[in-house]
Amino acid sequence: MESLGSTRRSFAPWLDPNAEPYIRFENVTKSFGDFAAVDDLSLTIYEREFFALLGASGCGKTTLLRMLAGFEKPTSGRILLDGQDLLGVPAYRRPVNMMFQSYALFPHMTVEANIAFGLKQDRMPKAEIADRVAQMLKLVRLEQFAKRKPHQLSGGQRQRVALARSLAKRPKVLLLDEPLGALDKKLREATQFELMDLQQELGLTFVVVTHDQEEAMTMADRIAIMDRGKVMQVATPAQIYEAPASRFVADFVGAINMFEGEVLEAAAGRARIRDRSGVEFSLDNGGDASAGTTAWLAVRPEKVQVTRERPDGAVNAMEGEVWDIAYLGDMTVYNIRLNDGRLVKASVLNSLRRIEDALTWHDRAWISFAPDAGIVLIR
Template sequence: MSQTVFAPWENPEEKPLIEFRNVTKRFGSFTAIDDLSLDIYAREFFALLGPSGCGKTTMMRMLAGFENATEGQILLSGQNIGPIPPNRRAVNMMFQSYALFPHLSVWENIAFGLKRESKDKEAISARVEEMLRLTRLTKFAKRKPHQISGGQRQRVALARSLAKAPKLLLLDEPLGALDRKLREETQFELMDIQEKTGTTFVIVTHDQEEAMTVASRVAVMDEGKLIQVATPDVIYEAPNSVYVADFIGDVNLIEGRGTTEGERIRLDWAEGQPPIWATPRGPVDTDRALTFAIRPEKVSIAKDKPEDRRNLLEGEVIDIAYLGNISTYHVKIAGGQIIKAQTANTRRLANRDITWEDRVWLSFTETSGVLLEH
């Protein structure tokens, strides 16, 4: 039985849950969001990713109702939410600081928003118990926030945010306060909870790995504009610009002049060096400077010259980063450029044959990199 792929953005019949329509937000003379249009669909786990000051938090604050758009409209389920105050929107926001009440127990923290809506006690109790089960906090219900760990406090904040069953949950750098290992565990918990509740999550983060792990789609932003909006695999394997390639993960960027030869493009990148051959993924204008982007894990490294590869670069190992499961070799090639090659550490350290100052050959296939125009 094949599982249907979740991709509502590919279905023209599907109506988005959130629509940004030509939204601009100015603070005085500074433009934080610049004529931005974006659709986000129900049940998505959507990530807004970019460096500090790119506008991602401003977008989230406009969804929450803490800021109003200077121009354009934001629609939720087809309704313009501009005039609707924050407490009347079917939107909840979870802050980086969690903002838990220190004097209330975990149970009371989760119940807080429900009590303010004065529902009957049984309904509140049933909902709180359901949230405790969902976030695996049942046995901590009577504890105060200072008596539980950072990861558990994070789950209390999540349970409280989800208790009122919002259509949309906004998460502002939600895992920023957690250590790396706990962050990774919590990312999978977030995905699991999001799937179980069916709530649409929009997460703001500057952590590329986090966005790539949790999100159904990622919007990479820069200076108030969307640079690329796509699924994580497309963002990584087929970035639409040098900015996106460079922002997401590790990448080697080699600049040169391109010439079309049949179905391939020949990139001349350094005087007296063999060209790089690449297979473009779409039409490429070769009358301009091009950048060849290739991920380190797609570059092979060897002491002996491989005979079967068309793309070969010779260089010298100047640095080795050992990361346990992988090693990254920094190799200086013609013109002084550094290229990174990554290998999986299947052998013990003592048995590895490449070390500092070795002359090595780097090789890669014609389809392993992408050509990007400037």
């Protein structure tokens, strides 16, 4: 049997020109008075995809999810699910289910009663309800907690009950609104992988809303970065991180160093940029830059080297002073203050237990990065 990891690694229907999207948002706008929470947005999601809507509070991601669920109506535009226009289809008739951040469990009901609630509302026969509840309890590994009530469970267990209740009706699409927000860091990290495995095992389409970058990067096949009701970029986690489409996306996902300058040369995908302090950078990833225009060089901190002396043959190098140091165990983060006052962040992996002659505060240091370490952005 093929492993879940192998299945997920080869999953990329968006690269197939013949693949039909399972969910379509076509020019969707949702206005509340004069405010457009979602602004002329178009987006496609594929069957069995784990899709993340990522953005700051107020960017429109939850409103988008609620329109798909049927709790809000678009002001204009269409939403299609498996080819069906959802206009006029009430929430209870849509083949989707939504798991809320608060979990919304009934406090007076047991775990099994909470899971069975939606099935009873659908008038499913009692024997089938019992079988389905047993399946869900086994799926989320809560068999021994069936008779307990929500207040007798941990946060992680309550999260699993809410998940089991959402899955009990066997929806085609599961919508998750900040599903792990109430969990502590370690439990949240463990649950991310459990959700990924569960999604692959069930073969469902998951759409998750989150403002947690790490959560989206870990779980999703693709991510839509949202800002002020619009989609700024849709891509895989690796593409979002390594090849952001704009300064907004580069700055929003992870830490980034940004250098503004004039493009001196741009040809064959390469570029040479001179920043405001006169330092020239040579880049292999020139993007769409053209000579004589303004562009921004974006470099992730882990691609920046920090040394006491200028490295031999370094192409992109600047001198400065160690301004701040943060020791994080697996890595050390340096803030280097350049001679013109700008701060550059560098993350250095602590691969050795002891570091001889380590840099400390106010030491002079050089930062440098390879020509293929950065990307040139024009917007």
